[in-house]
Amino acid sequence: MRLLFVYGHEPSGHASAAEALEERARAMGHQTQRIAVSSDFHPVLGKALAKAYLGVIGVFPGFWDYLYDNPAVIKLVRGARRVYLFFGASRVEEAVRKARPDAIVCTHAAPLGFLVEEKRRGGLSCPLVAVVTDFGIHRYWVSPRADLYFTASEQSAGVLREHGIRAADIRAYGIPIHEAFASPPTRAQARRALGVSLETRVILLSGGTRGLGGIARAAGLLLEKLGSVLILAVCGRNAGLLRALQEAHAGDRRLRALGYQEPARMAALLAACDLLIGKPGGLSSAEAAAMGVPLLALDPIPGQEERNARFLVKHGAALRAAGGASLGRQVKSLLEDRPRLEAMSRSARALGHPDSARRIVAEIVARIDGL
Numbered sequence: 001m002r003l004l005f006v007y008g009h010e011p012s013g014h015a016s017a018a019e020a021l022e023e024r025a026r027a028m029g030h031q032t033q034r035i036a037v038s039s040d041f042h043p044v045l046g047k048a049l050a051k052a053y054l055g056v057i058g059v060f061p062g063f064w065d066y067l068y069d070n071p072a073v074i075k076l077v078r079g080a081r082r083v084y085l086f087f088g089a090s091r092v093e094e095a096v097r098k099a100r101p102d103a104i105v106c107t108h109a110a111p112l113g114f115l116v117e118e119k120r121r122g123g124l125s126c127p128l129v130a131v132v133t134d135f136g137i138h139r140y141w142v143s144p145r146a147d148l149y150f151t152a153s154e155q156s157a158g159v160l161r162e163h164g165i166r167a168a169d170i171r172a173y174g175i176p177i178h179e180a181f182a183s184p185p186t187r188a189q190a191r192r193a194l195g196v197s198l199e200t201r202v203i204l205l206s207g208g209t210r211g212l213g214g215i216a217r218a219a220g221l222l223l224e225k226l227g228s229v230l231i232l233a234v235c236g237r238n239a240g241l242l243r244a245l246q247e248a249h250a251g252d253r254r255l256r257a258l259g260y261q262e263p264a265r266m267a268a269l270l271a272a273c274d275l276l277i278g279k280p281g282g283l284s285s286a287e288a289a290a291m292g293v294p295l296l297a298l299d300p301i302p303g304q305e306e307r308n309a310r311f312l313v314k315h316g317a318a319l320r321a322a323g324g325a326s327l328g329r330q331v332k333s334l335l336e337d338r339p340r341l342e343a344m345s346r347s348a349r350a351l352g353h354p355d356s357a358r359r360i361v362a363e364i365v366a367r368i369d370g371l
Helices: 014-027 037-041 044-060 061-067 071-087 092-099 109-120 152-163 188-192 215-225 239-248 263-272 282-290 304-314 328-337 338-351 356-369
Strands: 002-007 031-036 103-107 128-131 148-150 201-206 229-234 255-258 273-277 295-297 316-322
Touching: 002 092, 002 109, 014 031, 014 201, 014 282, 014 316, 031 037, 031 092, 031 103, 037 273, 092 103, 092 109, 103 109, 103 239, 103 356, 201 215, 201 328, 215 229, 215 239, 215 273, 215 328, 229 263, 263 282, 273 282, 273 328, 282 304, 282 316, 282 338, 295 304, 295 328, 304 316, 316 338, 328 338
Parallel strands: 002 031, 002 103, 103 128, 128 148, 201 229, 201 273, 229 255, 273 295, 295 316
Antiparallel strands: none
């Protein structure tokens, strides 16, 4: 069976989800291919749009929140999709034709949108699968022409049903994450590899693949307030942040600044830590939940991350990070409250789906075989 995975750009959580699904599909003996629409076909424009997006959320977060899941904006976007199909989608269409997929799996709403339009006008005949990579769900995802939906939770599945998607076409199997998070090392093994005792408080500080979210400031505030602690600061692919942390805290053995971590290594870091502090991106949050790690949500991006934070806090798996100098006091209090940390860990694990990629691929294959 041939599966084509489509998303917007790399690096991103959408790309990580596609990679997890692709790896599982290959392990099951299927042929796969991935397309990153922006990175592969519009590298200059894609980078410009990503830069503009980060600029808007940094300077005008309220404006981005207004645009997100806004019915009027969605109507404009649907019109733009038709324009894109008319003028600029030929390379995507050609790539799809060459791949000859038995199913197309979208882990990003934007490419799903124009593929839905292509299907509407008769240019696409194979099943179209939508895999939502956040705990919240917005209307850009919604289309009755998608054949199968996978969501992070039953709550998200309910939102799709409210917007007219058939219950029979929705599965709440969780956000697809790498299978390393289903079989991580034990806490003792992970700490031994780090050279850290079981008694040491370990905090994992992460800004996702781009190293965003005020990580440098948070590290300074934590080191100011906390005594005996180890902070593992993961900077993703943000070389500037990595360098800044290494230079600012070169003499402090309580902080280890790290670059991008492969999934197995990230699973080991999560296994070793008491608390994750960072942006509540869909993939990062799903990885933490799968391993039962409490989250302190730091600087969520308006829109998808804000909704992830609300969901996780509501279900007891996370807290919102305090602002400014209060962060250090909040973390100190939380680390000293072992019963609360354990309760958050149980709540996180209840939301986790460590086998999500396996279940999603198996369901896609079963659906195609049944056609």
